[in-house]
Amino acid sequence: MILNKQAMQQALKRIDELQNDIVEKSKNIEGADEYIQEKMKLFKLNEEKRQELKILQMQEEQLTEQFLASS
Numbered sequence: 001m002i003l004n005k006q007a008m009q010q011a012l013k014r015i016d017e018l019q020n021d022i023v024e025k026s027k028n029i030e031g032a033d034e035y036i037q038e039k040m041k042l043f044k045l046n047e048e049k050r051q052e053l054k055i056l057q058m059q060e061e062q063l064t065e066q067f068l069a070s071s
Helices: 005-026 032-070
Strands: none
Touching: 005 032
């Protein structure tokens, strides 16, 4: 399935709308603000760690390529 730029923008807009709707509805639940704050903190940490892992994997690949090239 190939998505064009306009379809992708519409999908992202709809995702934002749904996320905002969930946030608004969750404000009626006790402890939701704390939950969302903690969840976002963990999400950001997860993204940082994924990026660090990606960098490590690239370094490992480069090391292997350099080693094999010098053999």
